[in-house]
Amino acid sequence: MTQEYKIYFNHRFLLITQPGNQAGIAQKYLYKFENPQQIIQLISTFEGDESIPCLCITDDHPDKILNLLSRHFRFLEAAGGLIKNTKDEYLFIYRRDHWDLPKGKCEKGERKEETALREVKEETGLIRLKIIQPLGSTFHTYRQKDQFTFKRTYWYLMLCENNDPLLPQHEEDIEEARWFTPTQFGEIRKN
Structure with a gap:
């Protein structure tokens, strides 16, 4: 392979x-x-x-x-989720002028699945979530305080079977959390 x-x-x-x-x-x-x-x-x-x-x-x-x-390089691991609801909509967050998926850094001793669930809950306000399956991982880089950072993010497909209110985490610069149908993904791709 x-x-x-x-x-x-x-x-x-x-x-x-x-x-x-x-x-x-x-x-x-x-x-x-x-x-x-x-x-x-x-x-x-x-x-x-x-x-x-x-x-x-x-x-x-x-x-x-x-x-x-x-x-x-400075290496970080993170985890996040692609959250689907029972209406076949997917959840995205709007942060720093971009639509994104909720994710965040792994804490010491935390399993990747635990990180993904915790970060989605913190960033969106959703409480009752279930991991359906792992989706793989992505890699990206960025500079923070003139330090080159190399980050690996582990992704999970999650299911939200309820109507919990969306509560974007403003202290993390998240302005909005919103459900999108696949036909609306073009709006997300624009940025």
């Missing part, structure tokens, strides 16, 4: 994959893993140059590169 990781830098991405799995990426953005210093330099250049749309690093063992990144 092919192993690959896509790490988002806002709307751009770094793809870490096995050789031969980089279809659609221009040759000038392809690199074969040579050593840790090469990776750190490539990421630094990529982060600082918005004109580079993507970067692809290949190696027979992509997990080796992912582990390198998690050791070299």
Whole structure:
């Protein structure tokens, strides 16, 4: 089975994959893993140059590169949920001028499922939730106080079978929590 990781830098991405799995990426953005210093330099250049749309690093063992990144940069783990109700609507939160899914950082000793449930409850006010299944994980980066942060978020499909009122967590800059039907997802994609 092919192993690959896509790490988002806002709307751009770094793809870490096995050789031969980089279809659609221009040759000038392809690199074969040579050593840790090469990776750190490539990421630094990529982060600082918005004109580079993507970067692809290949190696027979992509997990080796992912582990390198998690050791070299500030690494956080988080969890969140894609919440569905009985009307086939999905819950999104509006924070810092963007629609997003509720999520947050894992606390020490907390299982990923516990984090996801806690964060959804805190950010939306929903109390009675049930995890249906894991959805996988995503990776992204950001700068916080001039420190490069590498974050992995574990996602879970959740079910809300009641009509609890939505209470956005204003202290976390969440302005609104709202249910959307799949036909309304275009509004979310705009940002």
